[in-house]
Amino acid sequence: MSVEDLLKEKIRQEGRVISDDILKVDSFLNHQIDPVLMLKVGDEFARRFSNSGITKVLTVEASGIAVALMTGLALQVPVVFAKKKQPSTMGGDTYCGQVRSFTKEEVIEIVVAGSYLSAEDRVLIIDDFLASGAAARGLLRIIDQAGATLVGVGTVIEKVFQSGGESLREKGIRVESLVQIGSLSGGMIEFLN
Amino acid sequence: MSVEDLLKEKIRQEGRVISDDILKVDSFLNHQIDPVLMLKVGDEFARRFSNSGITKVLTVEASGIAVALMTGLALQVPVVFAKKKQPSTMGGDTYCGQVRSFTKEEVIEIVVAGSYLSAEDRVLIIDDFLASGAAARGLLRIIDQAGATLVGVGTVIEKVFQSGGESLREKGIRVESLVQIGSLSGGMIEFLN
Numbered sequence: 001m002s003v004e005d006l007l008k009e010k011i012r013q014e015g016r017v018i019s020d021d022i023l024k025v026d027s028f029l030n031h032q033i034d035p036v037l038m039l040k041v042g043d044e045f046a047r048r049f050s051n052s053g054i055t056k057v058l059t060v061e062a063s064g065i066a067v068a069l070m071t072g073l074a075l076q077v078p079v080v081f082a083k084k085k086q087p088s089t090m091g092g093d094t095y096c097g098q099v100r101s102f103t104k105e106e107v108i109e110i111v112v113a114g115s116y117l118s119a120e121d122r123v124l125i126i127d128d129f130l131a132s133g134a135a136a137r138g139l140l141r142i143i144d145q146a147g148a149t150l151v152g153v154g155t156v157i158e159k160v161f162q163s164g165g166e167s168l169r170e171k172g173i174r175v176e177s178l179v180q181i182g183s184l185s186g187g188m189i190e191f192l193n
Numbered sequence: 194m195s196v197e198d199l200l201k202e203k204i205r206q207e208g209r210v211i212s213d214d215i216l217k218v219d220s221f222l223n224h225q226i227d228p229v230l231m232l233k234v235g236d237e238f239a240r241r242f243s244n245s246g247i248t249k250v251l252t253v254e255a256s257g258i259a260v261a262l263m264t265g266l267a268l269q270v271p272v273v274f275a276k277k278k279q280p281s282t283m284g285g286d287t288y289c290g291q292v293r294s295f296t297k298e299e300v301i302e303i304v305v306a307g308s309y310l311s312a313e314d315r316v317l318i319i320d321d322f323l324a325s326g327a328a329a330r331g332l333l334r335i336i337d338q339a340g341a342t343l344v345g346v347g348t349v350i351e352k353v354f355q356s357g358g359e360s361l362r363e364k365g366i367r368v369e370s371l372v373q374i375g376s377l378s379g380g381m382i383e384f385l386n
Contacts, residue, residue, distance in 0.1 A: 032273045032309040033258075035266035062254035062274065065226075066262050073228035080225045081255065116225040 003040040007156065007179050008191055010037070017187045021131075021162065029156060030063035030128050041178065042070025045126060045154040048176045049075070052151045054124045056080055056117065058143070060099065060110055060135050067156055068126040075124075080117065082110040082142060095145040097138030110138050112146075119147035130155035130177060133164025152176060159184070160192055196233040200349065200372050201384055203230070210380045214324075214355065222349060223256035223321050234371065235263025238319060238347040241369045242268070245344045247317045249273055249310065251336070253292065253303055253328050260349055261319040268317075273310065275303040275335060288338040290331030303331050305339075312340035323348035323370060326357025345369060352377070353385055 001009075014027040028034040045067075057079045059068035065081050072079035082097070085108065093114030100107050117123070125139050136153055143150050150173065158165045158177035161184075165175050180192040194202075207220040221227040238260075250272045252261035258274050265272035275290070278301065286307030293300050310316070318332050329346055336343050343366065351358045351370035354377075358368050373385040 026306060027308070028271075031276065031306055032271050033262060033265070035262050035272055036269065038262065039266060062258060062276070065255060065258045066272075069226060069228050069231065069259050069262060072226070073232060076229065078221075078225050079228055079259075083224065083255070113219060113224055115220070 003037075003044045004178050004193065006037060006040065010034075011157070011179065011189060015189060017184045017189060020183075020185050021159070023157070023159070023181065023184055023189065025157070029066075033066045035066075038066050038070045039073075041067055041156060042072075042074045044178060045071040045124070045176065046074030049124055049152060049154065052124070053122045054151050055121045056123050056148075057126050058082070058112075058117070058123050058139055059126050060084070060139065063129075064127040064135075067128055071124070071126050071154065078116075080112060082112045082139060084108050084110055095142040097141040099138040100132075100134045110135075110142070112142050114146075117143065117146035117148050121146065121148040122151050123148050124151050125153045126155070127153075128156050130158040130164050130168075130175070131162040133162075133167055136164065136168060157181060196230075196237045197371050197386065199230060199233065203227075204350070204372065204382060208382060210377050210382060213376075213378050214352070216350070216352070216374065216377055216382065218350070222259075226259045228259075231259050231263045232266075234260055234349060235265075235267045237371060238264040238317070238369065239267030242317055242345060242347065245317070246315045247344050248314045249316050249341075250319050251275070251305075251310070251316050251332055252319050253277070253332065256322075257320040257328075260321055264317070264319050264347065271309075273305060275305050275332060277301050277303055288335040290334035292331040293325075293327045303328075303335070305335050307339075310336065310339035310341050314339065314341040315344050316341050317344050318346045319348070320346075321349050323351040323357050323361075323368070324355040326355075326360055329357065329361060350374060 016024040057072040060082045095112045152174035182192040183190040209217040250265040253275045345367035375385040376383040
């Protein structure tokens with residue numbers, strides 16, 4: 001079975017529609033994690049973005065880390081996760097972005113230390129969900145500040161109706177989603193792929 | 194080269210002693226992550242805790258996730274990461290613990306959803322650092338609330354002089370550290386193993 005079909009099966013069996021906007025997949029993606037499935041997800045992103053000269057995988061803590069790590073493993077490149085607010089041990093030059101959290105209803109600052117992104121880097125953004133695109137925009141800002149090159153955005157589940165993917169694609173950014181969801185209305189999960 | 198020696202080499206080359214208490218290893222462990230090294234770290238924890246009947250690997254977001262994920266992959270069991278403060282989508286039954294963050298100088302609440310730990314689980318705690326043991330104690334409280342069984346604690350770097358490991362071992366808990374550091378005084382890293 002393809003990784004896309006495995007994901008859809010998992011979402012059908014274990015996903016819970018909390019509202020017309022929120023799908024909970026805490027049982028295998030972002031609270032409890034299925035490492036074997038994540039390995040397959042990482043392999044698939046590496047396959048889709050092969051021959052793109054990627055030098056870094058970039059994500060945001062915490063739910064993006066597992067997917068990004070497996071993608072970095074498959075591509076054999078380092079993974080960098082942006083931290084939420086600046087820890088006291090970070091110091092020095094940093095790149096910053098802002099992300100409006102949809103589920104937590106707050107704006108958070110995300111930070112990457114200057115040492116871990118440079119103008120020579122070709123960066124793949126990886127995240128668990130693509131909804132409004134807020135996290136991706138925050139990471140784009142960080143990539144811009146570093147003068148690095150964005151190769152594309154890979155996301156496990158794109159909630160197409162929240163149009164973050166559309167706005168990224170309109171900018172000419174390559175977006176690869178393993179599962180696309182068209183609607184969660186009435187508690188029903190409508191897959192587009 | 195053994196994974197322990199690889200880690201010590203990395204720490205010698207890239208680690209930075211910030212104070213007598215703080216060693217920064219942001220370049221491969223907890224900001225930028227080396228996925229290939231993490232795979233080896235996960236394999237080694239799986240080897241050390243083989244035949245222990247582990248059913249879950251438990252960690253805390255965010256820096257523990259990469260190590261825990263690779264350990265879960267090697268053991269072929271799910272990974273659960275405790276979340277810092279309760280997201281609005283979590284709801285329902287939860288297990289809670291408290292962790293005093295050494296580097297951020299604050300007390301944070303950590304939470305695991307009730308669905309992901311049960312009395313049948315045999316749990317391995319995995320984290321990047323073991324210092325005062327605050328994170329481990331928070332996770333122990335969560336395991337106790339779930340009625341689950343603790344198999345042991347695995348940590349990449351133990352700062353032995355901060356005595357978290359000692360206090361866990363005094364309780365009869367099996368603690369496995371890949372690298373043990375005896376002192377960071379005067380900017381020098383003293384390895385014990």
